[in-house]
Amino acid sequence: MQMDIFTLLPGVFAPYLDASILARAAKNDLIDVRVHDIRAFTTDRHHVCDDTPYGGGGGMVMKPEPVFTALESVLGSPPACKVVLMTPQGRVLTQQLAYEYAALPRLAILCGRYEGIDERIREHIVTDEISIGDYVLTGGELPALIFIDVISRLLPGVLGDPDGASDDSHASGLIEYPHYTRPQVFRGWRVPDVLQSGNHAEISRWRRQQSLMRTQARRPDMLLKADLTDTDRAYLRSINPEADPDLSKKNET
C-alpha cells in the first residue's frame, strides 16, 4: 500500500517508521510511505505556508496554495486517491475504520498545523477527515503516524504471525484476554494452570471468558456492538446479571 504524507514537519516521520516493525514492512515492499514537505511547494522567497485569519482572532491558518500545489503535483488533479485530513473534527478512528482504509491500494494523508487550515482545502481537495480521539494535539503528524501504524499492521505479511491482528483488543469487538510467558512463577505469582494444560479447547474457552469479563468490566459499551454467541451471553449473565440492562434486553430478542 502506498501512503503519501503531506506535512510541514517531514523530519518527524523517519525516526518512527525506520525503527518499528514498519521498517521491515517497507523493506518487504508491503508499505511504501512517502513523506512530502509542503513547504517545498511554495513559490515565494520565504516559503510561507501560513497567514493570519480573515475576520481576526488569534493563531495562524495554513494557506491553501502550497497545500493544493503539493497534493496535485504528487497525486494528480483531481487526486488519484483519497485525501485524509488528520483533524480533531474528523471521524474518530476505530479498528473497524482502520480495516476499511487498509483495503485501499493508496492513500494520501494531510497533516494540519497552526490553528487550522483554510476551509477551501477541506471543501475542495480533502475527501475524508479522521481524528485519533477527543483531544487536541499541536498538529496532525502524531495522528498520521498512529493512522499509518494502525493500517499497516493489518496488511497481509506485516505482522510475523498471520493471525497477529485477529486476536487484538477491538478486532473482535472485545478487549483482548491476558497474556503470560515464562517464568511459570514470578515473585510467587503463577501463570494460570489452564494455560499449561495443553487442552486447547479449554484454553480457548478461558480466553474467551477473560475477554468477555474484561470487556464487561472496562468497556461495557463495546458489548452492545460485539458479536456474541448464546454461550457468551450466558457466561456474562453468570458473572454479572445486573451489569447492563441493555445487554439483558438484547439477550431476550
Ligand code: ADE
Ligand atoms: N490534530 C490535532 N489534534 C488531532 C486529533 N485529535 N486527531 C487528529 N488530528 C489532530
